[in-house]
Amino acid sequence: MKDKIKVIHDLFKDENNYQKFLLEDEFIFESGDKLKNITVAYETYGKLNEDGTNAIIVCHALTGDAHASSFNNPDGRDGWWDGIIGEDKALDPKKYFIVCSNFLGSCYGTSGPASINNSTNQKFNLSFPKVTVRDMVHLQKYLIDYLGIQKIKTVIGGSLGGMQALEWALLYPELVESIIPIACGAKHSAWAIGLNEIQRKAIMDDPHWNNGNYYSQPLNGLATARMLAMMTYRTNMNFENRFGRSVKEIIEKKPFYEVESYLHYQGKKLVARFDANAYLYITHAMDSHDIGKDRNGVVNALNSIIAITLVIGIDTDILYPTNEQKEIAENVANGRYHEIKSVYGHDAFLIEFEQMNPAIKNFLESL
Numbered sequence: 001m002k003d004k005i006k007v008i009h010d011l012f013k014d015e016n017n018y019q020k021f022l023l024e025d026e027f028i029f030e031s032g033d034k035l036k037n038i039t040v041a042y043e044t045y046g047k048l049n050e051d052g053t054n055a056i057i058v059c060h061a062l063t064g065d066a067h068a069s070s071f072n073n074p075d076g077r078d079g080w081w082d083g084i085i086g087e088d089k090a091l092d093p094k095k096y097f098i099v100c101s102n103f104l105g106s107c108y109g110t111s112g113p114a115s116i117n118n119s120t121n122q123k124f125n126l127s128f129p130k131v132t133v134r135d136m137v138h139l140q141k142y143l144i145d146y147l148g149i150q151k152i153k154t155v156i157g158g159s160l161g162g163m164q165a166l167e168w169a170l171l172y173p174e175l176v177e178s179i180i181p182i183a184c185g186a187k188h189s190a191w192a193i194g195l196n197e198i199q200r201k202a203i204m205d206d207p208h209w210n211n212g213n214y215y216s217q218p219l220n221g222l223a224t225a226r227m228l229a230m231m232t233y234r235t236n237m238n239f240e241n242r243f244g245r246s247v248k249e250i251i252e253k254k255p256f257y258e259v260e261s262y263l264h265y266q267g268k269k270l271v272a273r274f275d276a277n278a279y280l281y282i283t284h285a286m287d288s289h290d291i292g293k294d295r296n297g298v299v300n301a302l303n304s305i306i307a308i309t310l311v312i313g314i315d316t317d318i319l320y321p322t323n324e325q326k327e328i329a330e331n332v333a334n335g336r337y338h339e340i341k342s343v344y345g346h347d348a349f350l351i352e353f354e355q356m357n358p359a360i361k362n363f364l365e366s367l
């Protein structure tokens, strides 16, 4: 497999310092579309053991990136899972070879709609092939082969990361010893698809979006999408405790509440770091998530999972409620369920490290 992959990370390390490789092979998408020269951005922490069996694959969520940890570079920017990746933490680079790559369709170094199409010298925009969760996993497999990994100890991720973990267990059962899907379901629900569609509509209704061919981002649409999404990532109780009815300032004789100010801030923060077309592609990929598709339904697919499975749910998650995680744990051959109690809701998998560390550590040690 190494012969097929031209490594370019020494040539093109970008400002985020991701390692990169270029897949010269034609990548075939689930849609049947084909694309050559796909770039993958990734990071690794720790060392692969001699027989190549101590690898852990970390899969990120909607707006995450390959920088899961600052382990290699403690003075650099924080990693989004520094709370569980590190010495003596659940994912310990002294024991495991931890790999995190930016998934297909995103905008943090791996090819997606914001990448330049070499044959036109223009951004792909909507001409980039449609992406599914299965496509993301198939592309990650090239990286795993390139790195010389023979067996994957676990695949772990929250939200869209958890969807990838499930697909890993189904697409490459011979390779995956265990999975830890967190805060996700076996398929994307009507509720989650509906919420994604409102976010996409906000982006596409922004005149700057221009059918995906924008010169500058559809800032208002993407910000509104993030504002709505934030309401689904947190909880009523969290906002009540945090903001209540506090007023930030009075604008034109009307109160501008702290919660409004917070949501506007979160919208602006995302548009400064994310691409609107990538947001559309990734939310569509999430909506494509249905492990039962072409596998005789969800229960059948779950029954066929042989990887030992720890499913983690969050008691206050309104986006992927705990019945979805329990369904997974109850139907796989060897499933366990652990529940995080949190005021934060869905985003708890990025916050509640004191609860996640022992649960994940105990599970890995029991394998």
Ligand SMILES: CC(=O)SCCNC(=O)CCNC(=O)[C@H](O)C(C)(C)COP(=O)(O)OP(=O)(O)OC[C@H]1O[C@@H](n2cnc3c(N)ncnc32)[C@H](O)[C@@H]1OP(=O)(O)O
Pocket (backbone or CB within 6 Å): 063, 064, 065, 080, 108, 258, 259, 261, 262, 263, 265, 273, 347, 350, 351
């Ligand atoms: C390449 C990359 O950068 S990828 C970035 C990594 N991101 C990811 O991986 C996505 C996953 N991460 C996340 O979703 C988030 O970072 C989380 C869930 C971990 C934490 O969320 P945060 O937004 O950091 O926390 P929180 O909800 O407390 O918001 C804090 C921010 O809101 C601001 N804020 C709080 N209250 C208010 C208010 N009333 N009005 C305005 N701003 C406010 C704070 O000043 C703070 O600003 P800062 O982010 O510039 O420091």
Ligand SMILES: N[C@@H](CCO)C(=O)O
Pocket (backbone or CB within 6 Å): 061, 062, 063, 064, 158, 159, 160, 233, 347
């Ligand atoms: N808040 C996270 C989780 C979404 O599921 C993100 O922005 O990626």
